[in-house]
Amino acid sequence: MFPTRWQRAASRKNGGLLRIVPAVVFLALLPQPAFAVQVHGGPEGLYVHMMAHVFFSAALVYLLCILRRRPPDGSRGWTFFRYSLYLFFLWNLDTFMVHWLSSRLPDEALAESGPIWGHHLNSPLTFERLMYYFGRFEHLLSVPAVFFLVLSLRAFCRQAEQGRSDPGAP
Amino acid sequence: MSSGLPLLPIYLVEFWGSCLMIALSLAAFRYARRLVRLEPKRVIWAYLFWLCMALVALAVSRGFAHIVRLFLLFFNQPEMWRRLAPYSGGLNSITFVAVAVLTFYYENMRAVTDRVRQDARTLARTNRELEEAQGKLRHLNLNLEQRVEERTRELALSEQKFRHLFEGTKDLIFFCDENTRLTDLNASGVALLGYDRKEEVVGRPLAAFFRDEEKWARFHCRLSAQGEVADFEADWQRRDGSPLYLILTASAIRDERGAFQGSEGIAKDLTHFRQVTEQLIHSEKMASVGQLAAGVAHEINTPLGVILGYSQLLAEDFAEGEVRETLAIIEKQTKVCKRIVSDLLKFSRNTVAGEKRAADLNGTVEEALTMVEHTLNLDHIYLQRAFSPEVPLVSFDAERLRQVLVNILTNAHHAVGTEGIIGVWTRFNGHCGEAEIVIGDTGPGIPSEVIGRIFDPFFTTKGVGKGTGLGLSVSFGIVREHGGRIEAFSPPRDPKVLAAGMQTAFHITLPVEPAGGEG
Numbered sequence: 205m206f207p208t209r210w211q212r213a214a215s216r217k218n219g220g221l222l223r224i225v226p227a228v229v230f231l232a233l234l235p236q237p238a239f240a241v242q243v244h245g246g247p248e249g250l251y252v253h254m255m256a257h258v259f260f261s262a263a264l265v266y267l268l269c270i271l272r273r274r275p276p277d278g279s280r281g282w283t284f285f286r287y288s289l290y291l292f293f294l295w296n297l298d299t300f301m302v303h304w305l306s307s308r309l310p311d312e313a314l315a316e317s318g319p320i321w322g323h324h325l326n327s328p329l330t331f332e333r334l335m336y337y338f339g340r341f342e343h344l345l346s347v348p349a350v351f352f353l354v355l356s357l358r359a360f361c362r363q364a365e366q367g368r369s370d371p372g373a374p
Numbered sequence: 375m376s377s378g379l380p381l382l383p384i385y386l387v388e389f390w391g392s393c394l395m396i397a398l399s400l401a402a403f404r405y406a407r408r409l410v411r412l413e414p415k416r417v418i419w420a421y422l423f424w425l426c427m428a429l430v431a432l433a434v435s436r437g438f439a440h441i442v443r444l445f446l447l448f449f450n451q452p453e454m455w456r457r458l459a460p461y462s463g464g465l466n467s468i469t470f471v472a473v474a475v476l477t478f479y480y481e482n483m484r485a486v487t488d489r490v491r492q493d494a495r496t497l498a499r500t501n502r503e504l505e506e507a508q509g510k511l512r513h514l515n516l517n518l519e520q521r522v523e524e525r526t527r528e529l530a531l532s533e534q535k536f537r538h539l540f541e542g543t544k545d546l547i548f549f550c551d552e553n554t555r556l557t558d559l560n561a562s563g564v565a566l567l568g569y570d571r572k573e574e575v576v577g578r579p580l581a582a583f584f585r586d587e588e589k590w591a592r593f594h595c596r597l598s599a600q601g602e603v604a605d606f607e608a609d610w611q612r613r614d615g616s617p618l619y620l621i622l623t624a625s626a627i628r629d630e631r632g633a634f635q636g637s638e639g640i641a642k643d644l645t646h647f648r649q650v651t652e653q654l655i656h657s658e659k660m661a662s663v664g665q666l667a668a669g670v671a672h673e674i675n676t677p678l679g680v681i682l683g684y685s686q687l688l689a690e691d692f693a694e695g696e697v698r699e700t701l702a703i704i705e706k707q708t709k710v711c712k713r714i715v716s717d718l719l720k721f722s723r724n725t726v727a728g729e730k731r732a733a734d735l736n737g738t739v740e741e742a743l744t745m746v747e748h749t750l751n752l753d754h755i756y757l758q759r760a761f762s763p764e765v766p767l768v769s770f771d772a773e774r775l776r777q778v779l780v781n782i783l784t785n786a787h788h789a790v791g792t793e794g795i796i797g798v799w800t801r802f803n804g805h806c807g808e809a810e811i812v813i814g815d816t817g818p819g820i821p822s823e824v825i826g827r828i829f830d831p832f833f834t835t836k837g838v839g840k841g842t843g844l845g846l847s848v849s850f851g852i853v854r855e856h857g858g859r860i861e862a863f864s865p866p867r868d869p870k871v872l873a874a875g876m877q878t879a880f881h882i883t884l885p886v887e888p889a890g891g892e893g
Binding site: 249250252253256257259260262263264266267270314315316317318319320321323324325326327329337340341342343344346347350351353354357358360361364365 | 380381383402476478
């Protein structure tokens with residue numbers, strides 16, 4: 205018996221899928237540069253990360269401007285929140301600087317082989333290297349920033365719990 | 375030890391800082407979530423919540439990345455860290471961007487929220503204003519109902535007041551339509567016009583009640599032209615034809631275009647007032663005439679006595695012949711003159727006290743009737759008596775009162791001619807303290823233009839030589855001397871007298887002095 209026209213069409217469809225799936229798997233296992241896609245170099249990730257820092261800093265400045273333009277009430281929550289924003293901004297500057305300096309440091313500037321307590325920043329201790337070294341203590345900025353954020357949120361919670369309906373949001 | 379700066383402090387700060395970052399960011403996330411749950415409608419809390427979410431991601435990512443890196447460095451596996459570092463950095467970049475996007479977007483979201491909040495406030499204010507307006511409307515509605523009730527009550531009171539005035543007044547109040555037909559009038563008006571029910575009067579033309587057409591025309595013309603008529607004197611007639619003297623005040627009712635729609639008015643009955651006034655005028659006239667007559671009579675009486683005396687003396691000298699006849703004529707006419715003068719003196723003798731004593735009025739009336747009854751019966755005129763036993767003793771001069779009664783009965787005889795009835799009533803009015811004698815006859819009646827003059831001296835309707843015109847004048851003087859009054863009505867005012875078929879009625883009213891007085 206010969207297949208009908210519909211049966212022939214279904215057969216062609218199933219046969220197509222069966223042929224496409226192995227092709228996709230094959231191509232996934234053997235990646236090759238596609239000429240239609242723009243290929244970037246190695247520093248791209250670092251640049252994106254640094255631009256993200258800049259973007260984050262700009263957002264913080266923007267938020268601080270809003271708070272300055274339309275200052276909320278003088279409650280402790282907003283004071284802590286502003287402290288947190290300043291510290292986050294400084295942390296951004298610091299990390300940006302560290303990323304930038306890190307890219308400028310030669311490979312021999314850091315000795316990170318062997319036991320961890322033997323790692324050190326090699327001489328000569330130039331200004332850049334010193335800035336890099338002290339800039340690595342970024343948590344001295346980020347931890348207080350988050351700490352003030354916690355304090356501000358806790359103050360807001362207490363206000364909300366006390367039934368203060370309008371804390372003077374900007 | 376090599377020269378340089380050890381990295382171990384950095385590692386220690388990184389390790390403990392990362393741990394603290396993770397812990398603090400989790401705490402911040404917990405507070406943010408609590409805030410959102412406490413006040414879910416606040417946009418700022420939503421923003422902080424998402425900000426904390428991004429920071430938690432950042433802290434966890436960086437914290438764990440640092441810790442893992444330190445571990446890998448500790449175990450001397452820097453190569454493995456170099457493979458993981460891009461993932462950590464990428465994740466950190468995403469969180470930075472997320473925080474930035476949230477921050478930039480927050481302002482727009484806040485603006486939208488402000489707009490929504492402003493709209494909500496406007497809506498709330500509008501709703502509040504609407505509720506206030508609704509409240510005012512409800513209050514107004516409630517107040518309106520109260521005001522309507524008050525006005526209705528006031529109107530009802532006013533209507534009741536004017537209804538009482540309309541129904542209770544003794545004056546005639548009437549309403550007419552545009553054709554001057556009566557549409558409504560009060561009960562006093564119905565009674566005044568001699569009707570029993572209002573329905574008998576309503577619908578009749580107002581002109582029908584005017585005795586004088588010319589007066590009606592003048593009244594209607596003035597009402598139509600001027601819109602009101604004040605103190606208009608008019609003679610109306612009752613249902614039985616009796617006169618009614620009214621003072622009319624009326625005003626026209628017009629629609630908004632000024633078209634005559636009808637009229638309303640009030641009429642005051644002054645019939646009795648006019649009668650009293652006329653009687654007063656008549657009394658004054660009679661008094662004046664009496665004084666004049668007394669003077670004239672006194673002056674004439676002496677010469678007449680001389681003429682009579684001398685004529686009688688001369689008559690003795692001439693026993694017979696033409697002179698004797700002439701003297702007889704002189705004596706006769708002189709006696710006539712003396713009788714007239716005597717009557718005039720009787721009429722005017724108001725200062726001469728008669729012999730009054732308490733007597734039975736019914737008995738005196740009966741005596742007078744007895745004197746004339748025979749003569750009356752000859753002309754088929756019969757007497758009808760209706761004496762009230764309640765009449766008490768009255769102080770009067772019986773002789774003179776009999777003269778009054780005979781005078782009136784004689785006049786009634788002349789009026790009836792032959793075949794008729796003369797009715798005599800006596801009654802006592804205890805309220806006024808008056809006794810009354812009514813003498814009616816079935817004669818033709820006295821014309822209205824004459825009835826006001828019948829008590830005038832020398833006024834008579836009889837032919838020449840048949841009457842002197844002094845009978846009623848003398849009677850008037852006698853009754854007045856007794857402190858009473860004498861009135862004539864044609865047709866009779868008293869329904870009983872009218873019902874007896876009388877056409878004329880004379881009312882003699884005498885005061886009844888209290889017991890223990892004279893007599």
